[in-house]
Amino acid sequence: MSEVAGSILVLIGAFFHFSAGLGMLRMPDAFTRMQAGTKASTLGNALILIGIAFYHPGWSLKLLILIYFVFMTNPVSSHALARAARAIRIPMAGPPPQALASAPAAARDGA
Amino acid sequence: MMQRLPSAIAVLLLALIFATIAIGHAEQTVLRPLAESYVRLVPHELGAPNVITGILLTYRAFDTLGEVAVLFMVAAGVGLVLKEPGKAGARSASDSEAAQPASEIVRTAAQILVPLIAIFAAYIIMNGHISAGGGFQGGAVIASAVLLMLLADPSHKLNSVFLSVTESLAGVLFVLVGIAGLIFAGGFLDNRVLPLGQFGAFFSAGAIPLLSVLLGVKVGCELSVILDRFRA
Amino acid sequence: MAPNTRARRSASFVGLWLLLTLIWFAASSSLAIESIITGAAIAAVLAHLFVRRFPAWTDVRLSPERLIPFFRYTGVFLVEMVRANLNMLRYVYAPRIDINPGIVEVRTRLKTPVGRLALASSIALTPGSLVVGLEGDTLTVHWLDVKTTDAEEATRLIVGPFETELEKAFG
Numbered sequence: 001m002s003e004v005a006g007s008i009l010v011l012i013g014a015f016f017h018f019s020a021g022l023g024m025l026r027m028p029d030a031f032t033r034m035q036a037g038t039k040a041s042t043l044g045n046a047l048i049l050i051g052i053a054f055y056h057p058g059w060s061l062k063l064l065i066l067i068y069f070v071f072m073t074n075p076v077s078s079h080a081l082a083r084a085a086r087a088i089r090i091p092m093a094g095p096p097p098q099a100l101a102s103a104p105a106a107a108r109d110g111a
Numbered sequence: 112m113m114q115r116l117p118s119a120i121a122v123l124l125l126a127l128i129f130a131t132i133a134i135g136h137a138e139q140t141v142l143r144p145l146a147e148s149y150v151r152l153v154p155h156e157l158g159a160p161n162v163i164t165g166i167l168l169t170y171r172a173f174d175t176l177g178e179v180a181v182l183f184m185v186a187a188g189v190g191l192v193l194k195e196p197g198k199a200g201a202r203s204a205s206d207s208e209a210a211q212p213a214s215e216i217v218r219t220a221a222q223i224l225v226p227l228i229a230i231f232a233a234y235i236i237m238n239g240h241i242s243a244g245g246g247f248q249g250g251a252v253i254a255s256a257v258l259l260m261l262l263a264d265p266s267h268k269l270n271s272v273f274l275s276v277t278e279s280l281a282g283v284l285f286v287l288v289g290i291a292g293l294i295f296a297g298g299f300l301d302n303r304v305l306p307l308g309q310f311g312a313f314f315s316a317g318a319i320p321l322l323s324v325l326l327g328v329k330v331g332c333e334l335s336v337i338l339d340r341f342r343a
Numbered sequence: 344m345a346p347n348t349r350a351r352r353s354a355s356f357v358g359l360w361l362l363l364t365l366i367w368f369a370a371s372s373s374l375a376i377e378s379i380i381t382g383a384a385i386a387a388v389l390a391h392l393f394v395r396r397f398p399a400w401t402d403v404r405l406s407p408e409r410l411i412p413f414f415r416y417t418g419v420f421l422v423e424m425v426r427a428n429l430n431m432l433r434y435v436y437a438p439r440i441d442i443n444p445g446i447v448e449v450r451t452r453l454k455t456p457v458g459r460l461a462l463a464s465s466i467a468l469t470p471g472s473l474v475v476g477l478e479g480d481t482l483t484v485h486w487l488d489v490k491t492t493d494a495e496e497a498t499r500l501i502v503g504p505f506e507t508e509l510e511k512a513f514g
Contacts, residue, residue: 019435
């Protein structure tokens with residue numbers, strides 16, 4: 001029974017990791033990709049480790065240390081990356097352009 | 112769309128290879144004779160539950176000494192190839208626009224994390240004979256703590272004299288324990304110079320914990336010296 | 344920065360020593376007396392080595408009255424993190440990416456480095472924000488979906504949930 005619960009948690013964690021990857025693909029610029037990557041993958045890590053704790057209850061203290069370590073280091077590393085990206089002035093995407101919505105209308109009028 | 116076709120074909124071929132390997136994989140149910148004999152001998156003769164550490168630090172301990180010597184040669188070679196700053200003039204011009212002091216957040220995080228990493232490395236080293244771990248692994252974790260300190264504070268000076276002296280001392284002690292094995296027990300680096308103790312206890316398996324500690328210290332110092340050379 | 348007095352340092356030494364021994368015990372998961380003694384000895388050496396050199400440990404006063412706000416902060420943090428990830432899922436799986444990224448500046452009242460680190464980490468793990476810079480008491484935050492460019496309002500939205508708890512926990 002606990003194995004089923006553990007497996008479900010691991011599966012949900014893997015789904016979060018996949019969403020992190022998908023987010024990194026879809027997001028427009030470096031900063032937004034960092035955001036998608038950090039948040040989803042941290043929670044994915046935590047869920048997978050908790051799922052493993054269901055399988056091996058004897059390891060739960062060690063896994064707790066691991067979860068805590070991941071929570072402490074993931075945000076710090078993404079902050080360092082974002083700060084460096086800002087320092088070398090990577091172009092940042094603005095809000096999605098509004099002109100796209102009216103372009104077909106202009107083409108129809110012009111043509 | 113046409114640009115993505117070669118990538119799609121490459122992914123498909125990789126998936127095919129992976130599927131062939133995964134389907135054709137048959138799990139071994141019995142150990143090969145050599146492995147079988149090691150699995151039988153290590154807990155029985157050496158008193159260590161971790162077979163790998165037993166092999167590394169007693170049956171094939173001479174190889175381990177050779178590996179440590181190779182690490183030392185790597186450190187010396189890196190020190191020779193990457194000279195001290197004197198040629199730093201060409202680099203600093205291009206770095207000046209990108210170099211900035213490390214963020215306060217990274218510095219604080221490094222200060223909090225380094226003691227925790229250090230105690231975890233000590234745990235890995237000391238538990239080499241009971242569970243997974245050992246000297247090499249713990250030494251690499253110590254080096255990662257040093258790397259974190261260097262990343263957070265690039266101007267931090269590492270005391271390389273202290274590191275070199277510690278590393279050489281650990282190496283000398285390692286060989287001395289080996290020679291003691293020649294005199295007091297079965298051969299060079301035999302672990303039975305110290306009592307075998309109770310199987311699976313913390314202080315057991317003879318000289319293996321001692322050798323693990325010496326190995327961990329030596330590997331940690333060497334990797335830190337290599338990192339220091341790269342930083343300058 | 345808090346004065347590096349002897350009393351403060353020995354209090355931090357004890358706190359750090361307990362924390363390190365706890366980690367050793369959790370990692371080895373064994374109650375053997377020799378393991379615990381060795382762990383305590385190594386922890387004492389490391390604590391003595393690091394408490395002098397790293398000011399982050401002397402700045403935060405580890406005392407029992409700070410423990411309850413710390414646990415409450417952990418609870419708030421976990422709730423916010425789960426909410427952030429579900430939010431992020433909504434952004435990622437939408438048919439069209441409708442985000443409005445931008446940079447805002449917010450203010451913080453926290454003084455100790457540990458408190459600011461905890462605040463920055465919490466901001467990084469919560470809905471759509473990432474700390475890009477930290478100068479004095481101004482945080483530069485990259486926001487995934489800028490709702491307002493007014494500094495006060497932004498402070499309330501981004502920093503607000505954490506600041507009260509963190510202030511009590513870390514000062």
